[in-house]
Amino acid sequence: MPQKVRIALDAMGGDHGASVVVSGAALSLVRHPDTEFILFGDEAVVGPLLAAEPKLQAAARLVHTDVAIKMDEKPSQALRHGRWKSSMWLALDAVKRGEADAAVSAGNTGALMAMSKFCLRTLPGIERPAIAALWPTLRGESIVLDVGASIGADADHLVDLAVMGSAMARVLFDLERPTVGLLNIGVEEVKGLEEVREAGRILREAQPPGMEYLGFVEGTDIGKGTVDVVVTEGFAGNIALKTAEGTARQIAQYLRAAMGRTLRARLGYWLARQAFETLREKMDPRKANGGIFLGLNGIVIKSHGGTDAEGFAAAIDLGYDFARYELLAKITRSLSQYKLGSADVVAMGGVNP
DSSP states (O other): OOSSEEEEEETTOSSSTHHHHHHHHHHHHHHOTTEEEEEEEOHHHHHHHHHTOHHHHHTEEEEEOOOOOOTTOOHHHHHHHHTTTSHHHHHHHHHHTTSOSEEEEOSOHHHHHHHHHHHHOBOTTOSSOEEEEEEEETTEEEEEEOSSSSSOOOHHHHHHHHHHHHHHHHHHHOOSSOEEEEEOSOSSTTOSOHHHHHHHHHHHHHOOTTOEEEEEEOHHHHHHTOSSEEEOOHHHHHHHHHHHHHHHHHHHHHHHHHHTSSHHHHHHHHHTHHHHHHHHHHHOGGGGOOEEEETBSSOEEEOOTTOOHHHHHHHHHHHHHHHHTTHHHHHHHHHHHHHHHHHHHHHTTOOOO
16 A cells, blocks of 8 residues: 555646646645645646645646647547647656556546557456446445446447446445446336347346346436446446536526525525535535546546536545555456456356356
8 A cells, every 4th residue: 555645637637727626636635635746737837826735735746748638639639749748648657657646637538538548558358448437326326337438339348347347346335246237228128229238138147256237227227326336338428427417506506596585495494504505515516526447557537627626626536545545456356357257157168248
């Protein structure tokens, strides 16, 4: 276990850039004083912001680069002009070279995924990484993946997602056999895309070790916490994530408007303010900000591009937890054991998962 957790930050990524990154790092440092930061960005922009946070400045090192990846750049363009020299690439390279335990960026998702794959490479047996998110539910938390790393998935990729997600759940939730479900338009086996149905057949027949496959789940099951791990491809997963965040903000706005409409409503809010504060805390989408790129030889956290300082701090906190408790190493070992077990099944003439 490292004595200090070293976090590399893409200080120029996101809709709001360095102001949110520096403020978020300062907030996270209060919660985790054993963190050291390496910030990659334009010294003329980041330097004054860092100087305004003396405690953070004492725990941070700034590496200058004036190259930043734009939020609307295509991954291929980002690789062409940002490889080796952009703030995003340098943060990832710090992880590769062992100077940092994790990298956090609020930048362009496609560019970050492309650079992560090129710089860090994928784990053995994993073709495409995924973004896994912690999702608040009525039962606690579930893991949902993929929430936007790549569009489309064949059956084999969906099975890989189930394996990675269940490995993460075993480590993060301390479960021996986490429950897994495939997101679909219905729970019946005849419904949904062919790739989803085929993945369900493979998981059902193979019964991979370390997970309990429960079948198809619907969108309403995510919030219920019906399963510990919800598996879907990135297009549907990202839409589900953004819809949930938007709905949380919508309900919060409805409540604020209703509570201030009349004197009686304001009095009722005052009497029940503790309950409303608890509800606000649970519905705050910033608390769940940050997704882990699973399947890479390194820890990469993707923060929402439009988040504020509190949201970015939550993303840093996620990277801290993965590094401090060596979750990536544990997930990798679990994944390797599954792959070896699968090879034994195939050798004996069983189903190839």
